[in-house]
Amino acid sequence: MSRAVAPATLTLPAPAKLNRMLHILGRRNDGYHELQTLFQFLDYGDRLGFTLRDDERLELTPATDGVAFNDNLVVRAARALQHAAGRPLPGVTINLDKRLPMGGGLGGGSSNAATTLLALDRLWQLELGMERLAALGLRLGADVPVFVRGFAAWGEGVGERLIPAPLDTPWFVVIHPGVEVSTGAVFGHPQLTRDTPSIKMSRALQGGKNDCEAVVRKLEPEIGRALDCLREFGPAMLTGTGACVFCPFDDAERALEVEQRLLYDSARSSQSGCWRIFRARGCNISPLHRALKTTAAA
Numbered sequence: 001m002s003r004a005v006a007p008a009t010l011t012l013p014a015p016a017k018l019n020r021m022l023h024i025l026g027r028r029n030d031g032y033h034e035l036q037t038l039f040q041f042l043d044y045g046d047r048l049g050f051t052l053r054d055d056e057r058l059e060l061t062p063a064t065d066g067v068a069f070n071d072n073l074v075v076r077a078a079r080a081l082q083h084a085a086g087r088p089l090p091g092v093t094i095n096l097d098k099r100l101p102m103g104g105g106l107g108g109g110s111s112n113a114a115t116t117l118l119a120l121d122r123l124w125q126l127e128l129g130m131e132r133l134a135a136l137g138l139r140l141g142a143d144v145p146v147f148v149r150g151f152a153a154w155g156e157g158v159g160e161r162l163i164p165a166p167l168d169t170p171w172f173v174v175i176h177p178g179v180e181v182s183t184g185a186v187f188g189h190p191q192l193t194r195d196t197p198s199i200k201m202s203r204a205l206q207g208g209k210n211d212c213e214a215v216v217r218k219l220e221p222e223i224g225r226a227l228d229c230l231r232e233f234g235p236a237m238l239t240g241t242g243a244c245v246f247c248p249f250d251d252a253e254r255a256l257e258v259e260q261r262l263l264y265d266s267a268r269s270s271q272s273g274c275w276r277i278f279r280a281r282g283c284n285i286s287p288l289h290r291a292l293k294t295t296a297a298a
């Protein structure tokens with residue numbers, strides 16, 4: 001049977017995610033927390049370009065600010081695939097066009113890792129399959145599997161048990177309040193709510209809360225200010241462990257109006273003076289998977 005010729009170059013999106021709600025049910029023996037969450041993608045994110053090389057080197061351009069080469073989730077994902085393949089593979093130059101704020105609760109690093117796994121699986125013609133790729137992803141971070149699988153999902157466990165979630169797909173106005181919170185600091189906080197009873201997805205789809213909000217407000221009051229500001233316009237929430245907050249709108253025009261109002265007002269509302277505000281549409285199929293379907297050989 002003849003195989004399709006694999007492309008030598010691929011350019012693909014690495015979308016952001018939002019947690020439309022996030023409950024913490026308890027703490028496991030290994031210290032990780034059992035969650036229930038609704039993941040949804042945004043049609044906004046980073047972009048990665050992959051070009052096969054004539055040698056065996058792995059290159060990443062430009063360097064990611066504040067992240068060492070060997071710690072970069074893009075590099076770790078490429079190495080995990082090389083290891084799984086168990087045979088020598090051509091090198092690759094990876095270009096990362098970073099737009100998502102790091103540590104913002106938008107899952108940028110995890111999304112970069114997932115895009116790398118799927119792109120190199122195709123370029124290197126490994127055909128490892130979804131289950132293997134999601135399992136490799138989980139070793140890189142709890143949020144990687146949802147980006148690998150590519151459907152909006154009800155996530156349980158640490159977010160690795162995923163079933164498709166029929167979420168509405170509003171427009172969102174997102175604020176990055178110009179501060180950072182560490183995921184570890186939130187999960188390690190003594191006052192974190194850790195005893196929310198388990199619910200069914202159908203109930204979560206009716207609207208929910210983020211159990212990290214109270215602790216995140218304590219750790220970074222600027223995030224609380226951004227939330228309060230957005231709540232003047234609708235049911236705003238925190239994504240993941242922050243720092244980003246978001247508010248859904250049924251129509252694009254209203255989202256644009258709110259975005260512009262916030263851009264105008266943010267100098268007054270913010271204390272950090274560096275809020276970043278953007279608008280994006282929620283999607284239940286990842287832009288990565290849409291692009292992979294349509295990307296032909298370069």
Ligand SMILES: C[C@@](CO)(OP(=O)(O)O)[C@H](O)COP(=O)(O)OP(=O)(O)OC[C@H]1O[C@@H](n2ccc(N)nc2=O)[C@H](O)[C@@H]1O
Pocket residue numbers: 019031032033034035037104105106107110140141142143144157158159183184187239240241242
């Ligand atoms: C909470 C979520 C929800 O989407 O959002 P983010 O705000 O980080 O995007 C994620 O599950 C985060 O996943 P991820 O960002 O990969 O977390 P990791 O780097 O694996 O974890 C950092 C640290 O947070 C703690 N941690 C993380 C996840 C979890 N379910 N329980 C935990 O206790 C652990 O102490 C861990 O060492």
Ligand SMILES: Nc1ncnc2c1ncn2[C@@H]1O[C@H](COP(=O)(O)OP(=O)(O)O)[C@@H](O)[C@H]1O
Pocket residue numbers: 064066067071072073074100101102103104105106107108109110111112183240242243
């Ligand atoms: N390619 C990458 N992009 C972003 N962050 C990365 C990357 N590689 C490693 N990291 C590390 O992962 C951490 C979490 O990043 P990110 O996934 O963007 O945020 P969050 O988990 O809050 O949604 C960053 O603070 C950074 O140290």
